[in-house]
Amino acid sequence: MTVGRPGDAAVAVVRIERPQVHNALNAALLRALGDEIAALGADGRTRAIVLTGSGQKAFSAGADLDELATLDAEAAHVVMRAGQEVIRRIERSPVPVIAAVNGLALGGGFELVLACSFAVVSRRAAFGLPESGLGLIPGYGGTQRLAKVVGPYVARHVMLTGERIDAERAYQLGLAVTPPTEPDELLAAALGIAETITARGPEACRAILDAVDRGRDMPLDAGLALETGLAALAIGGSESTEGVAAFKEKRAPKFEGLA
Numbered sequence: 001m002t003v004g005r006p007g008d009a010a011v012a013v014v015r016i017e018r019p020q021v022h023n024a025l026n027a028a029l030l031r032a033l034g035d036e037i038a039a040l041g042a043d044g045r046t047r048a049i050v051l052t053g054s055g056q057k058a059f060s061a062g063a064d065l066d067e068l069a070t071l072d073a074e075a076a077h078v079v080m081r082a083g084q085e086v087i088r089r090i091e092r093s094p095v096p097v098i099a100a101v102n103g104l105a106l107g108g109g110f111e112l113v114l115a116c117s118f119a120v121v122s123r124r125a126a127f128g129l130p131e132s133g134l135g136l137i138p139g140y141g142g143t144q145r146l147a148k149v150v151g152p153y154v155a156r157h158v159m160l161t162g163e164r165i166d167a168e169r170a171y172q173l174g175l176a177v178t179p180p181t182e183p184d185e186l187l188a189a190a191l192g193i194a195e196t197i198t199a200r201g202p203e204a205c206r207a208i209l210d211a212v213d214r215g216r217d218m219p220l221d222a223g224l225a226l227e228t229g230l231a232a233l234a235i236g237g238s239e240s241t242e243g244v245a246a247f248k249e250k251r252a253p254k255f256e257g258l259a
């Protein structure tokens with residue numbers, strides 16, 4: 001894994017680096033990813049994170065099958081929960097984690113994307129959950145998160161057939177928020193979105209991520225109550241004082257970093 005800060009210092013690029021196995025996620029790499037993203041989210045300087053894969057072929061080929069093959073059911077249960085917790089920690093990042101899907105995102109690689117804030121794709125991207133063809137099932141949240149994005153029908157089809165979703169269909173399904181880019185334009189597209197976000201209120205962005213995450217499984221009235229509490233804090237906070245003043249004075253707001 002490598003971390004870089006091209007251009008805007010408020011944006012960090014985290015690159016999954018195991019090119020010899022198409023960026024397959026072993027325990028060490030997944031833990032390192034989780035630790036790095038957590039550290040960036042807490043450093044008070046980083047306002048957005050771009051997560052991408054090294055090389056041309058894959059974002060990530062999923063869990064490391066060599067490592068997985070060493071496990072019995074009891075050991076697998078323990079390590080898989082640990083893996084899920086790492087991915088859940090990434091999902092709960094206080095700063096947006098933008099997946100820049102440069103190639104195949106299969107199995108745990110796709111599940112990692114599903115835990116990001118949103119994704120942009122190159123035309124080389126494709127998503128799949130091939131586990132059933134290996135006698136496995138998704139174990140990093142795919143059975144729970146995919147249907148929330150594409151609906152249960154498409155989710156079942158993807159998991160039962162192992163069929164891949166190509167970049168264009170990913171955009172149509174909402175798995176990607178912009179149309180597929182040329183491969184050499186993907187990072188710039190992701191960084192462009194990240195830099196847009198860094199010009200907006202950091203506390204407001206953190207509250208939006210929190211409200212969507214915590215509210216998604218709540219009954220509507222409970223979610224609305226959650227939203228009201230967070231929105232009231234925003235209205236009473238210094239960030240909106242600066243944001244509204246900047247609007248009235250017809251200037252760009254100058255927001256402080258994350259508290």
Ligand SMILES: CCCCCCCCCCCCC[C@H](O)CC(=O)SCCNC(=O)CCNC(=O)[C@H](O)C(C)(C)COP(=O)(O)OP(=O)(O)OC[C@H]1O[C@@H](n2cnc3c(N)ncnc32)[C@H](O)[C@@H]1OP(=O)(O)O
Nearest residue numbers: 021024027061062063064065079082083107108138139140
């Ligand atoms: C914090 C604690 C965490 C603890 C984790 C413990 C692990 C156990 C937990 C499991 C959790 C499960 C979660 C998940 O839902 C399950 C999965 O992700 S299962 C894996 C799903 N992925 C796949 O099935 C994809 C497998 N790969 C491919 O289909 C192809 O490689 C490809 C990506 C389509 C590319 O094809 P090719 O271009 O032909 O390249 P090769 O196939 O020849 O690959 C080159 C080389 O890389 C090796 N490799 C590829 N993918 C993996 C992989 N996922 N794991 C290990 N190795 C992989 C491949 O074997 C080749 O090796 P070589 O033959 O050169 O030695």
